[in-house]
Amino acid sequence: xxxxxxxIDFEEELFPNTTYTIFFGNAIVDITADNPLxxxxxxxxxxxxxxxxxxxxxxxxxxxxxxxxxxxVMLFPPAxxxxxxxxIPMLSRPLYVARTDEHGYFQLRNLxxxxxxxxxxxxxxxxxxxxxxxxxxxxxxxxxxxxVFSLPVADTIITDTLLVKDGERIQDTAIISADSIQIExxxxxxYQLFMFQQIDTVQRFLGTEVFYPPKxxxxxxxxxxxxxxxxxxxxxGSDWKIDRLSSGRDTLSVWLKDMSLDSLQIAVADGDSIYxxxxxxxxxxxxxxxxxxxxxxxxxxxxxxxxxxxxARSRTIxxxxxxxLIMENPLERWDFSTTTFxxxxxxxxxxxxxxxxSLATRFTLDYEMTEAxxxxxxxxxxxxxxxxxxxxDSLQAKLKTAEIRDYGVLVLDIEIGEHPYxxxxxxxxxxxxxxxxxxxxxxxxxxxxxxxxxxxxVIQDKWRNKRWDTGIYVDMRQPEKVYYxxxxxxxxxxxxxxxxxxxx
Numbered sequence: 001x002x003x004x005x006x007x008i009d010f011e012e013e014l015f016p017n018t019t020y021t022i023f024f025g026n027a028i029v030d031i032t033a034d035n036p037l038x039x040x041x042x043x044x045x046x047x048x049x050x051x052x053x054x055x056x057x058x059x060x061x062x063x064x065x066x067x068x069x070x071x072x073v074m075l076f077p078p079a080x081x082x083x084x085x086x087x088i089p090m091l092s093r094p095l096y097v098a099r100t101d102e103h104g105y106f107q108l109r110n111l112x113x114x115x116x117x118x119x120x121x122x123x124x125x126x127x128x129x130x131x132x133x134x135x136x137x138x139x140x141x142x143x144x145x146x147x148v149f150s151l152p153v154a155d156t157i158i159t160d161t162l163l164v165k166d167g168e169r170i171q172d173t174a175i176i177s178a179d180s181i182q183i184e185x186x187x188x189x190x191y192q193l194f195m196f197q198q199i200d201t202v203q204r205f206l207g208t209e210v211f212y213p214p215k216x217x218x219x220x221x222x223x224x225x226x227x228x229x230x231x232x233x234x235x236x237g238s239d240w241k242i243d244r245l246s247s248g249r250d251t252l253s254v255w256l257k258d259m260s261l262d263s264l265q266i267a268v269a270d271g272d273s274i275y276x277x278x279x280x281x282x283x284x285x286x287x288x289x290x291x292x293x294x295x296x297x298x299x300x301x302x303x304x305x306x307x308x309x310x311x312a313r314s315r316t317i318x319x320x321x322x323x324x325l326i327m328e329n330p331l332e333r334w335d336f337s338t339t340t341f342x343x344x345x346x347x348x349x350x351x352x353x354x355x356x357x358s359l360a361t362r363f364t365l366d367y368e369m370t371e372a373x374x375x376x377x378x379x380x381x382x383x384x385x386x387x388x389x390x391x392x393d394s395l396q397a398k399l400k401t402a403e404i405r406d407y408g409v410l411v412l413d414i415e416i417g418e419h420p421y422x423x424x425x426x427x428x429x430x431x432x433x434x435x436x437x438x439x440x441x442x443x444x445x446x447x448x449x450x451x452x453x454x455x456x457x458v459i460q461d462k463w464r465n466k467r468w469d470t471g472i473y474v475d476m477r478q479p480e481k482v483y484y485x486x487x488x489x490x491x492x493x494x495x496x497x498x499x500x501x502x503x504x
Contacts, residue, residue: 017047053146057191067104205275223249456485
């Protein structure tokens with residue numbers, strides 16, 4: 001700084017006949033009021049003209065299409081002789097760089113007329129290289145050429161700046177960028193980049209979680225193809241545990257039947273690859289468990305009882321949703337024949353619950369529940385026994401159903417192209433409420449929806465594995481495409497809403 005002047009000194013020789021741009025962002029601030037000179041861009045040339053072509057667009061997250069602010073947008077030449085094509089952003093730095101604004105918009109101006117490769121990068125270590133596993137990237141599949149840039153009215157050209165080299169003035173200009181919201185309107189070609197984080201395709205064992213009564217989980221980095229484990233420090237026999245693989249196939253839960261075990265040493269594998277050996281110790285978790293359970297006087301009976309939960313909220317179950325009992329640990333035996341079941345005015349002996357999973361942790365009521373009806377269940381003492389020998393006290397559960405007129409209906413007519421789609425119904429906070437898989441055009445009828453606003457999202461399942469797949473730059477593979485239905489869908493009580501959605 002020199003008074004009201006900002007002096008910039010380049011420590012290296014500038015190329016001849018080249019246009020340079022300096023993007024100051026909000027770095028220049030008024031000294032009295034702290035008002036920044038927003039998005040200030042200064043351009044100058046070492047030749048007889050300033051390159052005036054430009055490109056504009058936006059960067060969004062590939063999975064939820066949210067704008068990505070403050071990430072680099074970079075232009076590279078079409079090829080570099082000494083660097084393989086799939087390694088250019090890892091081994092070379094770009095010719096031009098810009099940052100996205102808070103809306104994810106970007107502009108690259110004062111470009112020369114040539115072809116470029118376009119990338120976006122969340123540059124964690126600020127070295128302009130895609131060289132860290134936690135850095136995200138976006139790229140276009142094709143080369144681009146910049147276009148003639150028409151300056152919007154909102155921009156201001158400042159001509160009283162000066163660049164001096166070897167005592168001579170060099171042609172110069174300075175531009176304050178227009179509001180980035182106008183970018184889509186001022187470019188004939190508008191580029192949208194979908195940013196993603198690559199997944200390391202090498203399977204890894206991430207570790208364990210230990211609980212008590214004796215249970216542990218094995219955590220894999222990716223969905224396991226053939227998860228395996230075995231005890232290596234003692235002979236356990238053939239019937240020492242019960243296990244369950246999560247729906248995402250990345251977590252294996254193991255319940256031990258013997259509560260007296262203090263520790264196990266196990267080997268963990270996926271298929272033929274052994275990833276680790278790990279010690280599973282239950283001592284500290286057992287102490288926490290006993291402390292929570294509390295202690296009674298020596299002459300009092302200290303009998304622990306199992307707990308049963310349900311999927312009802314505030315003693316209400318939604319119509320169209322089956323009522324379930326949820327056990328914390330697998331059951332060894334159960335008996336519903338002595339359960340008292342009261343449905344409205346009718347009292348029945350025996351409740352029609354059926355097993356809902358292979359571990360006996362969930363039971364579903366096999367009974368068609370009607371609207372505006374009260375239900376009650378009385379489970380007698382010792383109706384259930386867990387694999388740890390714990391049983392239940394006498395339990396009572398009451399619930400009710402709402403009226404049909406309290407709900408709305410969404411009829412969604414979806415037309416799809418050659419790829420299948422994963423359809424998600426979400427609330428306003430993008431929590432997934434229901435999922436459908438479509439292999440052909442279909443009319444979905446979504447009933448018993450509570451009044452409110454909903455979002456609809458689809459994932460084009462190009463790889464046909466019923467999940468969203470991220471991109472892989474070295475394979476030039478883009479992330480699977482995601483689409484949102486236009487705006488929110490408002491559901492009102494006792495009202496049907498019909499929508500049509502045509503997908504590519």
